Amino acid sequence: MSRTRVLALAALVTLAVLPWALARYQLSILTDLLVFGLFAMSLDLIMGYTGMVSFGHAAYFGLGAYGSALVLIHFGQPVPVALLAGALLAGAVALPVGWFSTRATGIYFAMLTLAFAQLLYTVAYKWRDLTGGSDGIAGVPKTTLFWGGPSLASPRAFYFLVAACVVLSLVACCALVRSPFGRALQAIRENERRFTSLGRDPRPFKLVVFVIAAVFAGLAGALFAPFRGFASPEVMFWLFSGQGLMMVIMGGIGTLVGPVVGAMVFILIQEVLSSYTEHWMIFTGALFVLMVIFLPGGLVGTARRLAGRG
Amino acid sequence: MAILVEQLLNALALAGLLFLVSVGLSLVFGILRVVNFAHGVFYMLGAYLGFTAVAVSGWFWLSLVVVPPLVGVVGALLEASTLRFIYRRPPIYQLLLTFGLALILEESVRVIYGPTAKGIDPPPLLQGAVEIAGTFYPRYRLFLVVLGIVVGLGVWLFLQRTRTGLVIRAVAQNSEMADCLGANVGRVRTLVFGAACALAGLGGVAAGPMTTAYLGMGIGVIVDAFVVVVIGGLGSIGGSMAGSLIVGAAQTWGAFYLPETAMVIMYAVMGVILIFRPWGLFGEEE
Numbered sequence: 001m002s003r004t005r006v007l008a009l010a011a012l013v014t015l016a017v018l019p020w021a022l023a024r025y026q027l028s029i030l031t032d033l034l035v036f037g038l039f040a041m042s043l044d045l046i047m048g049y050t051g052m053v054s055f056g057h058a059a060y061f062g063l064g065a066y067g068s069a070l071v072l073i074h075f076g077q078p079v080p081v082a083l084l085a086g087a088l089l090a091g092a093v094a095l096p097v098g099w100f101s102t103r104a105t106g107i108y109f110a111m112l113t114l115a116f117a118q119l120l121y122t123v124a125y126k127w128r129d130l131t132g133g134s135d136g137i138a139g140v141p142k143t144t145l146f147w148g149g150p151s152l153a154s155p156r157a158f159y160f161l162v163a164a165c166v167v168l169s170l171v172a173c174c175a176l177v178r179s180p181f182g183r184a185l186q187a188i189r190e191n192e193r194r195f196t197s198l199g200r201d202p203r204p205f206k207l208v209v210f211v212i213a214a215v216f217a218g219l220a221g222a223l224f225a226p227f228r229g230f231a232s233p234e235v236m237f238w239l240f241s242g243q244g245l246m247m248v249i250m251g252g253i254g255t256l257v258g259p260v261v262g263a264m265v266f267i268l269i270q271e272v273l274s275s276y277t278e279h280w281m282i283f284t285g286a287l288f289v290l291m292v293i294f295l296p297g298g299l300v301g302t303a304r305r306l307a308g309r310g
Numbered sequence: 311m312a313i314l315v316e317q318l319l320n321a322l323a324l325a326g327l328l329f330l331v332s333v334g335l336s337l338v339f340g341i342l343r344v345v346n347f348a349h350g351v352f353y354m355l356g357a358y359l360g361f362t363a364v365a366v367s368g369w370f371w372l373s374l375v376v377v378p379p380l381v382g383v384v385g386a387l388l389e390a391s392t393l394r395f396i397y398r399r400p401p402i403y404q405l406l407l408t409f410g411l412a413l414i415l416e417e418s419v420r421v422i423y424g425p426t427a428k429g430i431d432p433p434p435l436l437q438g439a440v441e442i443a444g445t446f447y448p449r450y451r452l453f454l455v456v457l458g459i460v461v462g463l464g465v466w467l468f469l470q471r472t473r474t475g476l477v478i479r480a481v482a483q484n485s486e487m488a489d490c491l492g493a494n495v496g497r498v499r500t501l502v503f504g505a506a507c508a509l510a511g512l513g514g515v516a517a518g519p520m521t522t523a524y525l526g527m528g529i530g531v532i533v534d535a536f537v538v539v540v541i542g543g544l545g546s547i548g549g550s551m552a553g554s555l556i557v558g559a560a561q562t563w564g565a566f567y568l569p570e571t572a573m574v575i576m577y578a579v580m581g582v583i584l585i586f587r588p589w590g591l592f593g594e595e596e
Binding site: 284 | 339345403406409411414416418420529533539540544574577588589590
């Protein structure tokens with residue numbers, strides 16, 4: 001077995017055993033870490049593999065959260081239905097936004113995604129009747145696994161749902177980036193002009209991966225709403241998009257696993273710092289600046305380099 | 311008629327403020343190839359330092375002269391201590407670095423000034439209203455229009471007519487060649503970054519009496535400024551001016567006729583322009 005497989009197996013076993021080793025509060029933090037890990041991973045698809053830096057990824061997380069919250073509150077459907085609804089809503093909105101944004105490249109793309117995300121944030125903030133405005137939607141229930149199936153209300157049950165979603169998404173994304181489609185994305189990242197001159201149009205590829213990334217971000221948001229019990233405009237705010245970028249860079253851009261690790265480290269640091277000082281943002285900011293300067297490969301990228309696998 | 315004139319002047323005043331912020335953002339991109347996410351925070355810093363300067367000296371004009379260079383020095387120091395080391399990396403790293411700087415600065419302002427907004431009085435000369443075309447219009451907003459035009463002309467003349475401006479334009483066109491020809495590229499970058507921050511700071515001081523100094527004003531303005539430079543084209547002063555006018559008009563008329571959807575109109579305008587000119591009105595394809 002290769003070293004990667006051993007590590008993957010160890011991670012799976014750890015994820016399976018941890019719920020019995022952790023206290024209730026710790027388990028809820030772990031669930032949180034996984035949800036944000038999924039969010040960061042989805043961002044890595046477009047950022048790390050296609051070279052498109054989106055500064056508005058939080059919008060799709062938020063759309064997923066609102067979609068799932070509305071389905072759970074108004075229709076009381078099983079959680080997977082809500083997950084599907086949230087993910088599809090995010091994807092459906094990402095389609096026109098992506099169509100516009102992928103017309104531009106580089107920094108223009110980043111700004112366009114930011115502008116659209118702020119627009120969606122404003123809509124969520126202002127459309128009081130549907131979204132509850134700044135209060136958001138509270139009291140989102142954790143319903144069942146399927147119609148008449150077991151309840152997901154216990155922290156452990158919901159943890160396993162989240163863990164399963166994250167692991168399956170990671171596997172799916174790994175398969176995606178290794179597929180011919182994924183290779184094409186990396187070719188676009190390396191040299192878009194050359195890709196064009198080889199007779200392919202990069203825009204459909206970029207649009208498709210943008211929508212796929214939004215769907216996974218929406219899935220993360222759709223898990224977030226029932227887990228925390230609410231959906232509010234804050235999760236669509238630009239700050240959260242920026243934090244997503246920080247998670248990806250911290251973990252290691254273009255590694256898929258790295259962003260999951262990055263998200264976990266980021267949230268844990270925040271958790272620890274915020275218990276000491278309310279001004280934790282200063283320290284996160286400083287830490288982040290240092291990481292950008294000294295550890296461009298992120299934690300996983302640096303670890304791989306140290307392990308001699310370039 | 312009176313309402314039309316008033317709305318037009320409102321749009322121009324807003325455009326004046328937007329221009330002060332977006333021109334620096336655009337210049338830093340044109341010359342350093344960096345999108346400075348912290349640019350809005352320097353605007354906020356200007357407003358808060360302006361508040362302090364007025365509180366200490368009681369003299370608005372003094373703060374208008376003293377604060378921008380201070381903000382510029384802060385910006386130049388940050389550039390020289392962080393950004394300088396990563397110019398060779400892909401642009402995303404510089405964007406993220408400035409995002410980190412923005413977090414640090416925003417939170418530092420919160421620590422120092424606390425969470426409440428700080429009101430600033432306009433100087434006596436600019437208080438009250440003047441009569442224009444049958445309507446009474448606040449003097450202070452007229453001042454913002456004039457300030458925007460004067461600064462725009464000043465920056466343009468500086469870049470076109472002075473020797474330093476020539477070197478800056480050379481670095482913008484081809485930094486390696488400029489380096490070979492003996493220009494001190496590192497110093498030019500620090501200077502431009504500092505000057506851009508000073509302009510944002512000037513915008514902040516000027517905005518204070520109209521909007522008060524409050525936390526979050528930085529991100530509010532940076533998103534608008536991004537829209538301005540995307541519309542106008544990054545790296546172009548004329549583009550910043552055109553973009554500011556368009557965004558100022560869209561926001562003013564949007565807020566007047568369709569209050570709930572003012573933001574949407576701004577993005578719709580941007581969307582339409584980008585369909586026809588993906589690199590902005592005055593921008594060049596990369």
